[in-house]
Amino acid sequence: MVLNKWLISLLLCIGSICYGQNTTKKTPLSEVIVSLEKQFNIKFSYAVEDVATIKIDKPNATFTLQETIDYLNSKTLLNFKALDDRYVTVSVLNKTISVCGIVLSDEKKSRLVGASVLVNNIGRSTITDKNGTFSLQNIPINATLTISYLGFESRQFSANELFSAQNNCKDIVLSTKNEELNQVLINVYLTPGLQKYLDGSTVLNTKKFGILPGLIEPDILQSIQALPGVESTNESIANINVRGGTNDQNLVLWDNIKMYHSGHFFGLISAYNPNLTNKVIVGKNGTSAEYSDGVSSTINMQTKDLISNIFSGGAGINLISTDAFLEIPLTKKLELHISGRRSITDLFKSPTYTKYFDRSFQDTEINADSDQNNTTSDFYFYDYTAKLLFDLNEKHQFRANIIGINNALDYSEIGLSSSNETQSKTSTLSQKNMGYGGNWKAQWNSKLSSNFITYFSKYNIDAADYRVETDQLLTEANEVLETGAKLNTHYKTNDNLNFLFGYQFNETGMLNQTTVSAPFYSSTIKDVLLNHALFSEVEYNKKNTYLRVGLRLNYFQKFEKLLVEPRINIRQKLSDQFALKLEGEFKNQSTTQIVDFEDDFLGVEKRRWVLVNDKDIPIATSKQGSFGVEFNNDKLNIEATGFYKIVDGITASNQGFYNSFQYTTANGSYTAKGLEFLANKTALHYSIWISYTFSTNNYEFDTFTPSTFPNNVDIRHSLSIGFYYNIFKNLKIAIGGIYRNGQPYTKPIGGNETEQNGNNTLVNYDSPNSENLDDFMRLDASINYNFNLLKSIKASVNAGVINATNQNNVINRYYKVNPNNPNDAVQVDNKSLGLTPNVSFRVNF
Structure with a gap:
């Protein structure tokens, strides 16, 4: 203890000296x-x-x-x-002098190549060389120089400040340009690297990420589940429920490319490599009029967008996968960023893999522990990204992107055919999402800028299921093709006021196909939808007031339908500690996922994308409002937000009912309302938080009896507690727990559990969602250690454990007819992950 006090005193003393010098x-x-x-x-x-x-x-x-x-x-x-x-x-002495300087970025102090150096009023200029250095001769001693670089704040110097009699060039540090009117409100939100913006959105900066309980890498789709109002009822990042919504109601963007797939291992691992993902913005309400098509939330992932002209990279391995990334300068104005990740599960079956496999494939045809030992399965995944960055000059940037995500499963089955011969047949499942994008950013003058965005996204899931006992081959396919273009124009009248005007076009095509070999059956459904949108908003930020008001007009060409979507986001600071927050938005969605428990993909993937037709599958619309109070003092942040949300246009087929409504065609709505609370105290070495959500979430289907009943993801109470501590400079730990109500389920009628429907025997269900599973509890922990492997190579070891107490949580329950007794219904429980450890090792240079 005495030693610690001495060290702290010494550091404070040194800090004071340094501060005084600077x-x-x-x-x-x-x-x-x-x-x-x-x-x-x-x-x-x-x-x-x-x-x-x-x-x-x-x-x-x-x-x-x-x-x-x-x-x-x-x-x-x-x-x-x-x-x-x-x-x-x-x-x-001299009317003219020579000047020189070295231009550096503020983050890594990396040298900026191609920075512009302008001598004001006399037309002299130059750019920095490959070392970030510039020099000019015969400059008037009373001249002023402006140094600028795209993406950074410009700085001005007198010629005399840049003169050195000893030819020692001055270091000139340029600060990264802040996003227009979107300053950081809370710099450390739960853990370093998580921030909160004035507009209420949550931002993850992966380069500065600290540590969260159970995680070994900065996974945004796992991290946001620590926020109030964000749940995953089945513990899957492929099923994130924001304020009571379904997963397909989240708009997921990767460098402006709309993505239709988010998870490896069927939702247990994020499909997005975080090492080149520079920033992720998550919005639950009051989003910009620029975005639509996600009635529950917007998850906007952005990769690094600045040319550093420094060769750097990294690689890592854990008990599930290995990955690497590189940032490669090609010329002064051209740079390539690439990354790749692949599972190692087909080479090494770790305990982590076994836990994930059992969790993903329980209650499916794929059973690794078959009692008859007549099945084998091979599963792997990979993803890759590439980004080409080109700066034409100080005012024009061009970017091109590609992302690929793939999951593959081979399942072999040995059995007796209809002729009593032993046969071995292989079934396959492939799930892919490819995306291509490009954008052109232009700064026309100090007030006017624009960004032109284009993208193409392709999602495929294909399955071939061979059933040996019936000699039947079932093939299924779901494909999404989407092309989009968007033009954003910003006009900044002054430092406090910014206008946005834009246009967006989308063409979305979808295919669903099923074929059966014996007896032969084939079904193919194709559909295409065109959508045009105009949007505009004004953003104002001065002193204690932040205001963003927008309007979006959506026109669906096929239906000749116009939807008007107003947006509002206001934050008013009442004092140094207190602020009020008001948010509201209208949104729509023209794509959705239907859930089919019979005609699924090998029993593993039950969801497929479909387009709205404005009839039995209407356009989903949402109306949401929220009001909150914020308290922020001495790094103690307390927030309380009440919200009310109505989503109309949902269908019974996209809700995943495990009851009598499972095969019913109907349209309805749900209403979610509640209160979110978060308290977070941060200090130099620690952060502690508690978040709580109370909400009610009810369906309303006019054609059902009863017409109103609890939503499948109606979680009334949800509590999350976490603690992050920086033990030493390079050693961090995080411990946290989750406690929430079990989700609703429907049980059969006691004493009359099945009923006859023609030649079929079905489960005779009681009132829908009238029962709840046992409460869900989980304790997670992580530890991180950073060190220098070599002078220019940094390394880190991360370890994490999910469900450290090995809690036996049931996350879903349904019933099926007992094949041995048609009068009884068999209860089927899906379990959460048990105690699941993982370890990773990373190097960065």
Whole structure:
């Protein structure tokens, strides 16, 4: 303890010294001259313009007059000469001088190649070389230079400030340009790397990410589940429920490309490699009018967008996969960023893999522990990304992106055919999402800028299921093709007011196909939908007021239908500690997922994408409002937000009913309302938080009896607690727990569990969602250690455990007819992950 106090005192002492050294301010020479005239009772004779831009450290008060003159001569390009005891003349030694500098970025202090250096008013300019260095000769001593680089704040210097008699070029650090009117409100939100913006959105900066319980990498789709109002009722990132919505109601963007697939291992691992993902913005309400098509939330992932001209990269391995990424400078203005990840599960069956496999494939045809030992399965996944960055000049940027995600499963079965012969047949399942995108950013002048975005997204899931006992081959396919283009134009009238005008076009095509070999059956459904949108908004931020008001007009060409979507986002600061928050939005969605428990993909993937037809599958629309109070003082942040949300246009087929409504065609709505609470205290070495959500979420289907009943994801109470602590400089731990109500389910009628429907025997269900599973509880923990492997290579070891107490959680329950007794219904429970450890090792250079 004494040693710790001594170290802290030493660090504070050193910090104070450093602070004192860095805060020494230079004084304008004109002020120094006035002071010296009073001190020595003399007069200086000089031209005002010769000294107007010069700043120096004040001479020592103990200097004599001659020592003072010598000091001034050594610190300036002026000639100070005493004519007598009363008068001192000041003249310019050189009318022109040489200047030089080294331009650096503020984050990594990396050298910025191609930065613009402009000598104001005389038309002289240059750019920095491959070392970030520039030099200019014969520059007027009273000239002003402007140094600028796209994506950074410009800075101005006098020529005299950049002059060095010893040719030691000055370091010029440019700060990353803040997003327009979107300053960070809370810099550390739960853990380092998580931030909160003024508009209420949550931002994950993967490069600065600390640690969260159970995680070994900055996975946004896992991280956001620590926020109030965000759940995953079946513990899957492929099924994130934001304020009571289904997963397909989340708009997922990767570098402006709309993605239709989010998870490896059928939802247990994020499909997006975080190592090149620079920032992720998550919005639950009050989103910009620029975005639509996600009635529950917007998850916007952005990769690194600046050219650093530094070769860097990293690689890592854990008990599930290995990955690598590189940032490769090609020229001063051209750079390539690439990443790749692949599972190692087909080479090494770790305990983590076994836990994930059992969780993913329980109650399916794929059974790794078959009692008859007549099945084998092979599962693997991979993903890759590439981004080409090209800066034409200071005002124009071009970017091109590609992302690929793939899951593959081979399932072999040995059995007796209809002719009693032993046969071995292989079934396959392939799930892919490819995306291509490009954008052109242009800064036309200091007030006007634009961003033109295009993208193409392709999602495929294909399955071939061979059933040996019936000699039947079932093939299924679901395909999505989407092309989009968007033009955003920003006009900034001043530092406080910004206008956005834009247009967006989308063409979405979908295919669903099923074929059966014996007896032969084939079904193919194709559909295409065109959507045009105009949007505009104004954003204002000054002192204590933040305001964003927008309007989006959506026109569906096929249905000749116009939807008007207003948006509002207001934050008013009442004092240094208290603020009020008001958010509201209308949104629509033209794509949805239907859930089919009979005609699924090998029993593993039950969801497939379909387009709305404005009839039995209408356009889903949402109306949401929320009001909150925020308290922020001495790094203690407390938030309480009430919300009310109505989503209309849902169908029975996209809700995943495990009851009598499972095969019913009907349209309805759900209403979610509740209160979210978060308290978070941060300090230099720790962060502790508690989040709680109370909500009610009810369906309304007019054609059902009863017409109103609890939603499948109606979680009334949800509590999350977490603690992050930086033990030493390089050692961090995080511990956290989740407690929530079990989700609703429907049980059969006691004593009359099945019923006859023609030749079929079905489960005779009771009132829908009238029962709840046992409460869900889980404790997670993580530890992180960073160290220098070599001088230029940093390494880290991460370990995490999910469900450290091995809690036996049931996350879903349904019933099926007992094949041995058609009068009974068999209860089927799906379990959550048991105790699941994982370890990773990473290097970065």
